[in-house]
Amino acid sequence: MSSLPIATNHYFDNHFNRRGVKLLPNEFYTTGDDMVLVTVLGSCVAACIHDRTAGIGGMNHFMLPDDGEPTQAASESMRYGAYAMEVLINELIKMGGRRERFEAKVFGGAAVLAGMTTINIGDRNAEFARRYLALEKIRIIAEDLQGVHPRKVAFMPATGQAMVKKLRLQQEPSVAEREQELAKQVAEARAARHARARAKEHAELFTSHATPGAAKPRAEFAGAATAAAPAKPRIELFGAVGGVRGGGNSNSPKTVEEA
Template structure:
């Protein structure tokens, strides 16, 4: 069986994701739910779903090969400016490099990649939280520009969480802004991720928690 699922930099079979895989009855397709700090790459006809607050997501797709993937991440955020810049570059670059490298391993061609980007909202209850989303969005756009991967669509910043539906086989993305929430799950999940990032090891090689 081909390995195509990846979580926190560690290869896993897609079938082993447990509660993160399900059949979406509305779109009538097998779906994978991605949480903060995770990514997923596939060349199968699936749906990848994630919900973003201050985090950002890059949906990258080979427009010829029909291979696509998504990375959902947030930059580390601390008080020391020098450490902050260094850790952000290390962690953010690592998150996107993992996604791009796995796309290429599945047969994607670098010159055929294009991106759609989302998130970076002002929704996290933390000091200077509006800066977190702005930094995430700015880094994501800067990184893709440096990698010469064109951004053909974006929905960044704003005051609402976003639910992203990505069809990697075609590159199609649907976005729903969540202006009404029945619970605090989104904010609680992102707050826990934020707490983990405060303790991430960035002095040498990136150490991903999990």
């Protein structure tokens, strides 16, 4: 059984008169069946990719553009665009799709809450989707991104047809709750990153100002003489050094005394 977060909310869609799957955040679904994939987006982005020759397609739903930690579970990593896009593309290729035939339609990335404009999650998600697909050389043939309205997206993976409906926030209270929680998580993550950066900067500053304790000199005596002659300094040499007795041509370090 796959550990990937494949959407499991199957139902019969009366509006489209066919079987459907509802995608929640961090999920994806791929198929060649005559069915409809549906999701509701706020600042999140859904990429719908279709291979018209193979008659297959799929959708993902990611929340943030940045990469997750390598140790995270797949269900947690799917919230990040880099992982969600990679999974969707790879699963379509496994089904017989060809990257050079893929066409994409992308939706979402709205600033549905007033405070979200300062965090810019929606804008970042939208720009990430465009940039990622451009790097993968997958053509975007339609998009409905950014703005201030939540969206309901319906995608027919077998034909590539997609429909989008703009919503009022009051129509989807779950979107508002999700956006508030996401904004809180992003703010906490940003504060944690800043705290780590400050701690690292403080540690480096402390290290750069630290000085090792000076070694105490040891007196050297020649026999039982009351006034010892000053000890001749010892010098580490690499190879021959002019003016120093005993300076040979060896490449290994040696210790000699000054004349």
